[in-house]
Amino acid sequence: LLSEFVFFSQSVQYVQSDFNPFFGSISTGNWTTAHTFQMITKPVAIDIFVQHLGVTIDKATGSLLYFGRLTLVDCFIVDLTRFKNNAGGDQSLSLIGTELGTQLQLTLNIQCINGMMGEMCDMTCNTNTITNNNFVVCTNNRTGEYFNCTYNSYNAQVSQCTLCVTSGSVFNGTCIVALQETYVGVSSAFRIWTIVLGCLLGIAVLLILCLIISYIIVRNRERYEERRSYKDTTYKDSNVYHNGRATRPLLEEDEWTKVSRRPVSAEAEDSYARRTVVSTTVSRQEHQV
Structure with missing residues (x-):
């Protein structure tokens, strides 16, 4: 092998x-x-x-x-x-x-050589500037930036390095202000209310969709009932009657001429006149009384 x-x-x-x-x-x-x-x-x-x-x-x-x-x-x-x-x-x-x-x-067995320090072995630190709090200023050889790190004398290493902010272009050997990397997160209450409002919005959208679908169904049913009622209704077109879907007229055009009228006799006319006179007379008498 x-x-x-x-x-x-x-x-x-x-x-x-x-x-x-x-x-x-x-x-x-x-x-x-x-x-x-x-x-x-x-x-x-x-x-x-x-x-x-x-x-x-x-x-x-x-x-x-x-x-x-x-x-x-x-x-x-x-x-x-x-x-x-x-x-x-x-x-x-x-x-x-x-x-x-x-x-x-x-x-x-990973070790930094030539006096290099840091997690990537790319920092040069001046151990003569170590403070009482074990802080030391280090320089990154790759980027040229300055960091304020915590020095561990046991293994001659540094950790927890933060970027230094210098007042000018020339570094004076001390880290004036340490730039703290802060991550602004979102509070848990905001996340909870966002989830709640999202659920309520989803429910509202579903209700609106249900209402729209219900309205469409009811409207279509009303139109169907109107069309059905219209078909079952009897209506007149000129002198022809229609009943629902039937197309056969109730009264034919020539029914007026099919039956001949009988002539009225003179006796019938006299009888009609007498009945009229009698009824008129009686009506007047009752009025006088």
């Missing part, structure tokens, strides 16, 4: 070990040789590739694929942003491969 170490920072460093025989596990030999890397700043990640040179067999079918080929076995990734600088202390890791899920035991 062959192990390759790739360090990622402002620059990339690549280190390759020798091939080692593998019989299921490796815990001795040059496989366990410590590697020391010196970089400008603290690296952000380490990628470890384990490769095999020799016979390659398909794990699904068991057939021979290659006889002498360099094949990637597994890959391990170490996120160094989760590890602090620990002068003289080792940190043990148990990594799981991303390809085959094999296990790798790794020991890290």
Whole structure:
């Protein structure tokens, strides 16, 4: 097996070990040789590739694929942003491969060299200016900014650094005002009332939609009843009557001429005149009485 170490920072460093025989596990030999890397700043990640040179067999079918080929076995990734600088202390890791899920035991020891300090080993601090509260002014070598940091004499490191505000373009060696990074959040009451008002608004919108749908349904039903009542109503068109959907006229045009009128005799007219006179006379008598 062959192990390759790739360090990622402002620059990339690549280190390759020798091939080692593998019989299921490796815990001795040059496989366990410590590697020391010196970089400008603290690296952000380490990628470890384990490769095999020799016979390659398909794990699904068991057939021979290659006889002498360099094949990637597994890959391990170490996120160094989760590890602090620990002068003289080792940190043990148990990594799981991303390809085959094999296990790798790794020991890290991250230290700042050349008197550099800070989480990324990119600060230069003047320890002669340490105050009684263990505050010290440091300079970031990458950005040129000044920070007010807390100095830890036990491991010769600084932490909790805040950006300094200078009154002029030239720094006088002291941090006059420390710029406190504040994050203005939203109060819990505001969030609660926002949620409540949002729920009420949603309910109001649903009620309005229900009212609109109900109005449309009622209006359509009224129009349907009006059309139905209109169809069932008898109406007259000229001298022809219609009843509902019927188209047969109730009175034909020629019914006036179908039945002939009988002539009125003279006797009938005299009888009608006498009845009229009698009734008129009686009416007058009753009026006089």
